[in-house]
Amino acid sequence: MEDENSIMKADYKNWMPQGMINSFAAAAVVCWVLFWIINNFNLLTIQPTKSIVSVALLVLWILLLLMTVWMFLMHRAFSYDGKRQMSKQIIEGISAYVNVPDGGKCLDVGCGSGALTIACAKKNPNAEFVGIDRWGKEYASFSKNLCENNAKAEGVSNVSFGQGDATKLSFVDETFDAVTSNYVYHNIPSKDRQAILLETLRTLKKGGTFAIHDIMSKGKYGDMEAFVKQLKDMGYEEVKLIDTTNGMFMTKFESIWMGLSGSAILVGRK
Ligand SMILES: C[S@@+](CC[C@H](N)C(=O)[O-])C[C@H]1O[C@@H](n2cnc3c(N)ncnc32)[C@H](O)[C@@H]1O
Numbered sequence: 640m641e642d643e644n645s646i647m648k649a650d651y652k653n654w655m656p657q658g659m660i661n662s663f664a665a666a667a668v669v670c671w672v673l674f675w676i677i678n679n680f681n682l683l684t685i686q687p688t689k690s691i692v693s694v695a696l697l698v699l700w701i702l703l704l705l706m707t708v709w710m711f712l713m714h715r716a717f718s719y720d721g722k723r724q725m726s727k728q729i730i731e732g733i734s735a736y737v738n739v740p741d742g743g744k745c746l747d748v749g750c751g752s753g754a755l756t757i758a759c760a761k762k763n764p765n766a767e768f769v770g771i772d773r774w775g776k777e778y779a780s781f782s783k784n785l786c787e788n789n790a791k792a793e794g795v796s797n798v799s800f801g802q803g804d805a806t807k808l809s810f811v812d813e814t815f816d817a818v819t820s821n822y823v824y825h826n827i828p829s830k831d832r833q834a835i836l837l838e839t840l841r842t843l844k845k846g847g848t849f850a851i852h853d854i855m856s857k858g859k860y861g862d863m864e865a866f867v868k869q870l871k872d873m874g875y876e877e878v879k880l881i882d883t884t885n886g887m888f889m890t891k892f893e894s895i896w897m898g899l900s901g902s903a904i905l906v907g908r909k
Pocket residue numbers: 654730748749750751752753754755771772773774775776777778781803804805806820821822823826827
């Protein structure tokens with residue numbers, strides 16, 4: 640049975656899943672063991688096959704080891720318990736842009752563990768927050784249940800969570816007074832991520848506000864300056880793309896080594 644303390648403290652998990660780090664570390668160990676066996680027992684005697692397999696295993700071992708260290712450092716930087724607490728800084732930074740009128744409703748797309756939904760709900764106690772996620776694919780530790788337990792642990796009741804797909808939201812046009820999202824769309828295999836942004840904005844009421852943070856590099860999103868202009872031409876107001884790698888959420892150096900270059904928050908009003 641779950642003890643009471645385990646549900647008293649919110650657990651937002653980590654954007655770099657521990658399971659993934661463990662898998663890479665285990666694969667590195669397997670490579671090293673195979674390399675050692677091949678070179679210490681006469682299981683593979685034919686040359687040049689033995690040399691080719693040995694070199695391949697060694698290269699693979701080095702790559703896996705480097706990946707494991709990189710992922711471990713990311714995990715440590717993101718951790719809510721660690722010194723850097725980068726995830727917390729980003730979530731709080733985005734929530735500062737989410738202002739929902741009393742009685743209003745806000746959507747958080749790809750809510751994961753509920754961190755952003757709950758942070759926004761705390762800031763706007765008289766509004767209602769809906770978090771949706773497709774859960775159960777690459778981020779195995781995130782779930783609806785986890786979101787609900789986190790909301791309970793934080794003492795937040797103006798939230799609800801449900802299964803959903805960012806590419807095809809199940810809400811009619813102009814449902815929400817605000818929409819938000821953090822580091823979701825770059826995970827979605829798509830040639831047109833601007834179309835996913837428009838799908839989110841479809842659910843926003845006229846006059847509603849948006850704050851969407853992601854890796855909005857040219858490679859992932861295409862020309863975002865042109866997208867900002869497109870929104871303005873469509874009648875959106877105060878549309879801005881704010882670079883968050885200039886110290887706002889992370890340093891330029893962090894964005895580079897963590898693969899987060901191009902991180903920006905798209906804000907504005909419909
Ligand atoms: C890096 S996590 C971020 C979670 C959360 N936004 C946060 O800030 O803590 C990315 C999330 O996007 C979700 N996701 C990926 N593709 C999605 C899709 N097509 N529809 C909804 N959620 C999606 C994943 O399940 C995962 O929870």
